[in-house]
Amino acid sequence: MDKSRLQHIINTDESVISIKGLYKSFEDLEVLKGIDFNLFKGENIAVLGKSGTGKSVLIKIIVGLLKPDEGEVYVLGQQVDKLNRKELDALRLRIGFSFQHSALYDSMNVYQNLAFPLTMNIKNLSKKEVNNAVDEVLDAVGLMDKLNQMPSDLSGGQKKRIGIARTLILKPEIMLYDEPTSGLDPITSTEVIALINEVQQQYNTSSIIITHDLTCAKNTGNRIAMMLDGQFLRIGKFEEVFDSNDEEVKGFFNYNFIQ
Amino acid sequence: MNKTSNKRAVIVGLFIFIGLLFLIAGILIVGNLRNTFKDKMKVVSLFDDVNGLQKGNNIWFSGVKIGTVFNLQFYGESQVKVILNIETSAQQYIRKDSKVKITSDGIIGKKILVIYGGTSKSNEVQEGDTLEVEKSFTSEDMINTLQENNKNILAITTDFKVISKKLVAGEGTIGKFLNDNSVYSNINAATISLQNASEKAQKLIGSLAAFSEGLNKKGTLANELTTDTIIFNSIKTTVLQLQSIADTAAVFIANLKQTASNPNSPIGVLLHDKESGARLKETIKNLESSSKKLDEDLEAAQHNFLLRGYFKKKAKSSNADK
Amino acid sequence: MINNNTKKYIFSRGIDDYFTGVHKAYKFTSLFFKEVIKKPFHIREVINQCFEIGIRALPLITLTGFIVGIVFTKQSRPSLEDFGATSWLPSLIGIAIVRALGPLVTALICAGKVGSSIGAELGSMKVTEQIDAMEVSAINPFKYLVVTRVLATSITIPILALYCSCVGLFGSYINVHTEETSSIISFYQDAFSTISFLDIFTGVVKSIAYGLTIGLVGCYKGYNATQGTRGVGKAANQAVVLSMFLIFIEEVIIVQVSNWIRYF
Numbered sequence: 001m002d003k004s005r006l007q008h009i010i011n012t013d014e015s016v017i018s019i020k021g022l023y024k025s026f027e028d029l030e031v032l033k034g035i036d037f038n039l040f041k042g043e044n045i046a047v048l049g050k051s052g053t054g055k056s057v058l059i060k061i062i063v064g065l066l067k068p069d070e071g072e073v074y075v076l077g078q079q080v081d082k083l084n085r086k087e088l089d090a091l092r093l094r095i096g097f098s099f100q101h102s103a104l105y106d107s108m109n110v111y112q113n114l115a116f117p118l119t120m121n122i123k124n125l126s127k128k129e130v131n132n133a134v135d136e137v138l139d140a141v142g143l144m145d146k147l148n149q150m151p152s153d154l155s156g157g158q159k160k161r162i163g164i165a166r167t168l169i170l171k172p173e174i175m176l177y178d179e180p181t182s183g184l185d186p187i188t189s190t191e192v193i194a195l196i197n198e199v200q201q202q203y204n205t206s207s208i209i210i211t212h213d214l215t216c217a218k219n220t221g222n223r224i225a226m227m228l229d230g231q232f233l234r235i236g237k238f239e240e241v242f243d244s245n246d247e248e249v250k251g252f253f254n255y256n257f258i259q
Numbered sequence: 260m261n262k263t264s265n266k267r268a269v270i271v272g273l274f275i276f277i278g279l280l281f282l283i284a285g286i287l288i289v290g291n292l293r294n295t296f297k298d299k300m301k302v303v304s305l306f307d308d309v310n311g312l313q314k315g316n317n318i319w320f321s322g323v324k325i326g327t328v329f330n331l332q333f334y335g336e337s338q339v340k341v342i343l344n345i346e347t348s349a350q351q352y353i354r355k356d357s358k359v360k361i362t363s364d365g366i367i368g369k370k371i372l373v374i375y376g377g378t379s380k381s382n383e384v385q386e387g388d389t390l391e392v393e394k395s396f397t398s399e400d401m402i403n404t405l406q407e408n409n410k411n412i413l414a415i416t417t418d419f420k421v422i423s424k425k426l427v428a429g430e431g432t433i434g435k436f437l438n439d440n441s442v443y444s445n446i447n448a449a450t451i452s453l454q455n456a457s458e459k460a461q462k463l464i465g466s467l468a469a470f471s472e473g474l475n476k477k478g479t480l481a482n483e484l485t486t487d488t489i490i491f492n493s494i495k496t497t498v499l500q501l502q503s504i505a506d507t508a509a510v511f512i513a514n515l516k517q518t519a520s521n522p523n524s525p526i527g528v529l530l531h532d533k534e535s536g537a538r539l540k541e542t543i544k545n546l547e548s549s550s551k552k553l554d555e556d557l558e559a560a561q562h563n564f565l566l567r568g569y570f571k572k573k574a575k576s577s578n579a580d581k
Numbered sequence: 582m583i584n585n586n587t588k589k590y591i592f593s594r595g596i597d598d599y600f601t602g603v604h605k606a607y608k609f610t611s612l613f614f615k616e617v618i619k620k621p622f623h624i625r626e627v628i629n630q631c632f633e634i635g636i637r638a639l640p641l642i643t644l645t646g647f648i649v650g651i652v653f654t655k656q657s658r659p660s661l662e663d664f665g666a667t668s669w670l671p672s673l674i675g676i677a678i679v680r681a682l683g684p685l686v687t688a689l690i691c692a693g694k695v696g697s698s699i700g701a702e703l704g705s706m707k708v709t710e711q712i713d714a715m716e717v718s719a720i721n722p723f724k725y726l727v728v729t730r731v732l733a734t735s736i737t738i739p740i741l742a743l744y745c746s747c748v749g750l751f752g753s754y755i756n757v758h759t760e761e762t763s764s765i766i767s768f769y770q771d772a773f774s775t776i777s778f779l780d781i782f783t784g785v786v787k788s789i790a791y792g793l794t795i796g797l798v799g800c801y802k803g804y805n806a807t808q809g810t811r812g813v814g815k816a817a818n819q820a821v822v823l824s825m826f827l828i829f830i831e832e833v834i835i836v837q838v839s840n841w842i843r844y845f
Contacts, residue, residue: 063717089719103714105706117718120725170718265601269591272600275607286834 014041016174016206017062022071024057031057033230035071039174039206044196045235046209046221053227055210056100059176062208063097064088076173093121096167096205100179102159104151110162111147114138118169137165140202141195157188161195168203175199175207181216193219298347300386301329304359304372306339307392311370312361318343318372325349328372343372343390354381359390409500416507609801616721616728623729630733638694638741642687646745649686650752653677658760667761668771674753675772676780683746684739684784685832688791691738692824696799699730700820703803704813712804727804731796738792739785746784783839790831798824 017039024032031054039045049055060066061073064080073080078091104113114134119125138144141161151159160180167175180196181189193216199205209220217224218238225235234241306312309331318326326345334340345353354377364371374390384390590597654674661667703726706712715722754768799820806816 060713065713065716085721089721092717092719095717097714097717099710099714101709103710105711105714106709107702117720120720121718166714167718265597266591268604269597269600272602272604272607276600276603283830283834286837 015039016041016076018074020072023069025069031230035232037232037235039208041206044200044207044209044220044222045225046211046217047225047227048211048217049227051212054230055227056178059178059208059210063095063176093170094173096172096175098164098167098177098180100182102163104159104162106151109148109150114166114169117166133169137168140168141165157184160192173205175205177209179210181213196220299344300347302343302345302384302388302390304341304390304392305334306341309339310361316370320349320374351383353384354378355384355388356381357390358393360393420507420510606801610797613728613731616724623725626729627732630729631737634695634733634737638691641690641694642741642745643748645686645690646748647752649682650749651756654753654756670757671768671771672775675776678749679746679776679784680780683749684742684788687738687742687745688828689825692795692828693821695734696795696820696824697817699799700803701813701817703800704806704816707804707806708809708812727800730800734796735789735792739788742788779843787835791828794827795824
């Protein structure tokens with residue numbers, strides 16, 4: 001990875017996501033216990049943690065799918081849980097969300113999947129404009145030949161890339177990736193990691209990448225947040241986080257690289 | 260926070276559930292209570308026999324439903340007190356001398372109470388009044404009466420047959436017969452009873468005609484008849500008896516004719532006696548017309564689908580006899 | 582929130598969950614009626630769904646309606662024959678099918694066929710996060726998925742019910758024709774002589790209620806599916822069971838209400 005290319009756009013003065021004292025629980029299970037962090041413009045943060053520690057819950061709260069129990073969540077200057085439906089929808093158009101299992105609409109083919117968010121949100125688009133937009137994002141993810149296939153015919157990696165393409169079509173300012181490399185072989189993972197970095201460059205986005213994969217975190221995140229037991233244990237550059245004698249951090253590092 | 264919202268959801272859910280239950284129960288119950296909102300008045304009627312009338316059966320006036328049977332109670336030794344619930348809107352049409360009877364509604368219909376009659380001379384019926392009951396005849400009653408009538412007629416006509424035979428054969432006894440006042444008065448009495456009998460027979464045949472008309476009408480007694488073999492058999496015997504009456508009457512008339520052609524017979528006496536002659540003539544006329552009607556009835560009965568089988572069987576067996 | 586394992590229930594866990602479910606269902610239903618009058622209307626999707634549902638249920642309804650017509654006529658014949666009243670068959674069957682059997686049979690078939698497929702479709706969309714995906718791309722999934730489907734069932738099922746009644750009457754005609762050789766015109770004249778506008782009207786209203794029920798229950802169960810693929814099957818199954826149950830309750834209520842109207 002060419003790290004130097006990634007650094008130049010980060011603007012640490014302007015935070016696009018700002019979270020203070022976030023708590024969230026389901027029934028008796030407390031998932032988030034006091035999360036505080038800022039995502040700066042143009043920055044990629046990789047949130048690293050074990051499965052089932054509430055990493056996905058964090059980004060679902062950011063995008064308004066879940067409501068926080070306590071705490072303030074500001075996205076692009078707006079407090080997410082205080083918005084009404086219309087305002088929330090307007091905000092969501094500026095956020096891209098890539099799901100763990102891609103969540104492609106399986107009743108539609110690739111073209112319809114990509115065109116759907118566009119045509120549903122922007123009225124009176126000509127067919128040509130839609131086609132151009134679809135071609136552009138398909139080109140960006142490098143799957144021009146899959147235009148008329150059904151999601152069930154695609155491989156896992158292809159689905160992931162189409163899923164990312166679907167969010168890109170609305171030209172988001174923030175990208176949220178939920179486990180982008182889970183269930184993929186190492187080569188495909190590398191491709192997806194490259195894509196995430198490309199997107200950051202090309203579309204000038206700020207991103208949060210939720211992952212349990214250390215390679216992915218190392219290669220995509222400008223900063224890495226180590227999440228444990230509903231809190232950020234450490235946050236900082238890869239070296240800062242893992243240059244530590246903390247048992248938990250070491251255990252995680254060993255799990256990824258030795259096993 | 261989570262806990263409180265959950266508690267609220269449970270309570271709201273509970274209220275919605277109870278509300279829905281009440282709504283459904285309300286809809287189902289109100290339909291039956293609908294009539295209770297109309298003004299009602301109670302009227303009483305005493306029956307010897309209510310024929311299976313039940314609480315809630317409809318009350319008709321001129322074919323319009325005007326209320327329901329509110330309650331049935333035993334009254335006195337063997338009577339039944341029926342309390343009728345009548346809409347006050349129908350009050351003005353029901354008079355104090357209106358009568359009540361029990362009939363049924365259609366083939367397999369429920370029992371209904373019918374209020375009928377009443378003259379404008381009487382006042383409107385008031386709350387708590389008692390309406391008079393007219394005894395209704397069931398088909399069984401009618402057939403029983405018919406049979407008794409037939410037996411009487413048969414006995415009378417048999418007597419006549421004997422007497423007239425004696426008249427024909429009784430040359431030797433003319434003097435005795437003529438002088439015997441008791442015989443004469445016997446004949447006279449017999450003629451009168453024959454007249455009565457033939458009138459009765461005519462009435463009987465009239466009711467039989469009405470009855471068989473009823474049979475032909477779709478859905479009156481048809482069901483009862485097909486299911487009740489006892490009644491069917493009684494009709495059969497009634498018809499047979501009527502036939503034998505007609506036979507006897509024919510013999511009687513033939514005998515009379517024969518007697519009349521004999522100048523020495525006591526018929527002269529009868530003919531001279533204006534009163535008895537006219538009576539006899541009328542009797543004969545009545546008999547004739549009744550036998551004609553009987554013929555028609557039998558003809559009709561043969562075409563009646565219920566009796567068709569019986570006649571077919573009969574024709575078959577007579578064919579077999581030949 | 583501090584650790585709070587000693588959570589108290591108002592009644593017991595099961596009963597509380599049941600009433601929470603009632604509350605959720607109520608909110609779902611009221612949300613439907615709120616959303617259905619708001620823009621955008623997604624008319625194209627409604628038409629698509631109508632078409633889907635109609636096509637899906639049509640063969641089965643044709644067959645069932647036809648068989649119901651034949652069997653019902655066949656079974657009613659002996660009791661009418663006792664009175665020599667087989668000429669009443671067309672009007673009897675006409676009333677029975679148009680008033681009760683047509684809508685009911687259609688509703689039950691659609692509950693099985695359409696309700697389960699809506700439950701399964703939305704259920705699988707839910708568990709594979711497709712509904713969330715719609716949500717985050719600023720498309721109201723409730724409007725796009727639920728409102729369109731419920732509208733489609735409410736439109737399609739009355740049409741299917743009328744169609745089912747017609748097919749049922751045709752089946753009945755086949756039976757009557759083979760026995761009495763009466764013509765189709767006289768059969769339909771007889772059958773329709775007793776059917777009033779109110780009968781057809783209540784039949785349609787009834788079917789709309791059934792359609793709403795099937796759509797709402799199917800969507801509700803699918804929309805709230807949990808526990809992965811197992812939840813999808815559960816959603817489909819519950820959609821059928823619950824909607825059939827509700828259909829029978831509605832049948833009783835609607836018959837009662839229509840009788841008020843009829844005899845007032």
